[in-house]
Amino acid sequence: MYLKKTLFAALCGLICCANVLAQNKITISGYITDRKSAETIIGATVYDSETQHGTATNVFGFYSITLNAGKHNLTYSYVGCQPQTVSFDAKRDTVINVELSANVELEEVTVTAKSRESGIESTKMGSIDVPVKLIEHTPSLLGETDVLRTIQLTPGVQQGVGGASTLYVRGGNGDENLVLLDGAPVYKIDHLFGFFSVFTPEAVKKVTFYKTSFPARYNGRTSSVIDVRTKDGDMNDYHGSASIGLLTSRINLEGPIVKGKTSFSLSGRTTYISALTKPFMKDYKIGYWFYDVNLKLNHKFSDNDRLYFALYNGLDKMKGEETIPDYSTHYIETEWNWDDRFEPKSAPVADYYCSKLRWSNFIPSLRWNHVFSQKLFANTTISFNHYKMLVSSVDETEWHYEDLGAQTYSSQRYDSEIKDYGAIVDFDYLPSPEHTVKFGANYTWHDFVPETTNSKFKNTDEEEQADTTTYHNGKAVKASEVSVYADDDWQIGPQLNVGIGLSYTLFALKEKEYHSIQPRLSVKYSPLSYLSFKAAYSRMSQCVHLLTSSPIALPTDLWVPITNEIEPETADQYSVGVYSTVLPGWEFSVEAYYKEFNNVLEYKDGMSFMGFSGSWTDLVAAGQGWSKGIELMVQKTEGDLTGMLSYTLSKSDRQFSRSSGVNDGRRFPFSYDRRHNFNIVANYRLNDHIDIDASWTFYSGARATLTNAKQDIVYPADPAISSDYSIHYNEYCDRYSGYSDDYFEVRTDNPFYTSTVEYVPERNNYLLPCTHLLCVGANFHKQKKRCERIFNLSLYNAYNAMNPSLVFFDNYDDNGYHLEKPRLRKVTILPIIPSFTLTYKF
């Protein structure tokens, strides 16, 4: 309570002081929109050439700049748009709404904009604006342009298993990335076991990726933030696009509902994998389907008030079905004999098995933008986030033996569910050109039901007597999460900027509360207009974890909140960097970082989450992690040839106490501790009709736990679970059938029973071979009467590199013969894959 009061007082004080300082100044504010669609532009810059002060629009396209009264020339600019300069002699606060026109001549693909949020101009470090153009021009798997795959090409990001969209950022785990869709966190971010992300590129307006200087409004994950903003919808004209690809089709429509006042944007994507694979299915039928729907409604009440409604709904559905109609003949004719007298004497005559697996995200949200004054902008959001996973199966068997008959029916259902009810209020306060203050509060009510099981068993005997048993099990965990934050981007002088942020989070479980204070600090010093030096420190904390035992994103991976025993994970990150735009059209950056993780979770030795999470806290241990690295990045942002080149040198490892039961207390490399990572992305505009995209990636080997040695183990004194069980049993049988020796029961007076298992001296002891991958694509544009046709041809893994997705020991040779010495084999999941996409834009 004391802390809350202190924070509130500090914020009020900050606002009052700033007001006093700003008495003789005027404030220019307004929205910057696209002239054609009236869509608000995020991150557009506003620059006063006289005072050399500038600002940028926030995520709702609003800007505010406070200047001395008098004449000014404000230049409004945004990448891909023609800059616009407005000259005026202002004596009082003024609203200037600006419409920027797209610059047809500059349709190059760039990675960053010179905004206040990223790049050389920004005080922040390690943040990258990922334009939709770049996402669309990054060659991808099966022609599916993907937000997360594009981010994987930036330095400091590892992709895990080849082809998967999981992100491992600066030595962090895959569950340490906060993925926000219009401000609401998304729990399950992929389709098809991690190979496609849930973001439909057509619906995306802006993606910002943070990995170092996290704005104070973000918290809840320790490694990165991916803030995805969707399109508001064209206020003036109807238009859209439709794409047909190898596995999916997409459609996007947007336009005005009331011209200039209300607009909509609707996009959807669905797959037809099942239809393609159906001809290859015989006895066992597997169907798979997913879809995404994004809807956004936007109403402009006035220049001061706007209302947004956004809805995302995504679903994956898999169904397996098997029917064995009649194999009774085989069983019934089998003669009963003495040796298998314990075997069932009845036989199934019909068996039907069906299993279903589905998971979905449902995220509606309502936002209200209000301009309280020209210096104070507020965004209020209420949102609901419903993630649900369901596994169900039905098994129906009919049994017959001679005159006897019976049916058994069993159905089982396994659910996992998260419901988040959130309310957020964010303020942008711009008291002077030197200060950009952001503050706000966030409340989320978490309703976790990690697992619910329901099952029903019904036996019907020959007299039609039904015996039905049902079971139910499930436990909900409820938690409140409250955050308050304040963030000031302070321009101390023309060369020095400081970003100061503080976030306080309370995570309250029923029996325990966790408090965390997360300071953020970043400093930018720009001795020259084309050169900046930056340094940053940030602390992040995380109160939810994803339980998984597989490198592949399975829908049965469970999100669970921290508990009374497991404390929040925290990460402290220190970074320094140099940024330069010394060559026109080029951007250079070097960042070095050092990151410390506390309470990072790992499964204890021998533990695995393969199903029930009943006592998951027993399975994991909390320890420490370290990660450090240097990241180089070069971008060419202008001209027909644009692109990005990045190199990362990194090291990441973990250590747990000896008593925690992880790797005997010894330090060990993180699974995705890849020492070198090199990426090139190039986009070349050959002419108005053809552009070519290519990317090449090189990763040095990841880590795996492998062994070729074996050790003896012993079992406790319990013959029923030891190998000797079979000896007792067989001797008993021999005796019973009259062929035994004179004794059959032998027991030592303190027995132990030995067995042999793999001997693994250390975790992640094996360095996998390196990975390298070339993807190329070409877009052929043709302007038709009413639309533009784009035909995309792409080649994933163009030279068919046999990259190791998985490695394992195989005890058999290619002919199925047992090998004396097992061979180590690598599995390449994604060899060369050509694909096409046909898109019509109208």
Place this chain on the structure above:
Amino acid sequence: MKTLIYTISAAAIVLCGACQNDIDADFSDMSGVLSINAFLYTEHDTNFVYVSETALNNPQPVNNATVEMRVNGTLVETVDKVTPTIKRKVYRYGENPAETKNTPAHNGAYRLTTRFSEGDVVRIDVYSNGRHAWAEETAPRKIQNPKADFKLANHPTNQYIELTEITFADFTINLPDISPENDYYRISAFADYGYRQTVWADYGYYYASENTDSICEALRQKGMEVVPVEFTDDDGNEEVVVYCLYKNEDNYWSSAVGINYEYGNDPILSEGEMTKSLTEDGDTDILISDIKNKHKVFTDHFFNNSAAEIQISVGQPFGNVFYPETLYVGGGLERLSDEYLKMSGHTYNMKIRLSLESISENQFYYLKALNVVESENYEDMAMLSGAMKIPSNVNGGSGNICITTNTVLEFTVFDNYDCPRIIDHNSLVYY
């Protein structure tokens, strides 16, 4: 279901990939690492330490090691020879119990004869060929005043014959937690049982249409039971066939046989996971995970600083040995009359001993790891996630030194009890 998902994932990877190549297995030499393993019991006169070394294929016992035992920092015993002989009890039919004789020792087994008590710090050092491995554990405290009771109940099963029931001894165990700290437990069950079965076996048959009585009498004098059966042959003549049965009595006695009991839906032993039935066969028994708590270990999470009420069901050891369905009458008779079925007798004694064990933390995680390694889809999981490192508390080597402090409760389940005929004999078919 989880099995299905893993199988699909593994299959999808292999099939979709369809691109497998050999790569160099460039490993450092992991053989020759000293491995020491033991399950030591407090207040026992004899404990064994098993010493072996890792190898590429077949780990070998180490017979030239020196094993030192320290209790609370004091060296109490040094053993440098493999135990020469191990005392074994041998049970013969009809004897209760039987003789004891010495048999060859287990290679790599070193016998320790120093008793230690709960709370003692026990350290085991092993030296061999310049290698040194050691482990130190504190003997867990004893469970104070555990209680248990049982009742016999029939449970449905599909283990042997569909839609039938078998008898279990359902135990309710009251287990007080040892301390407010984390404590670890295990329950194992053993049985001592004797069994006598009288079986009427088929000896043969005689046509005895004319002198039925004298043939029957002669056979009876030989100790056989006879069953004269009248029938009419194809020519319409009335005939009599005398079926001969001889009586065969079997005695069976066994002691301290471990029983793999069931824990059904007991929340403590199942960690909240739900199971369908009391049997272990069939994929549908376990709802989600195929990892069963085979080694019956658990923590005090559900009853910290209070007492647990645990439900387990103990069935017959070695399957269905007491089941009268096993009556064997040989070939020849198509069907015995109820009268002769009643002539077969089943009498048996059965004692069940529950070992309520307080175990060390490393033993808990070691046995829990074995639950995973012995699960059905472990191989699929290992393919996806890599090999599993077995927990170890041994420094300078591998293995586990586990200490158990147990309390044994003994119950007489049957005492010369006639076997209940659970099955309807009319539904059985005899050949």
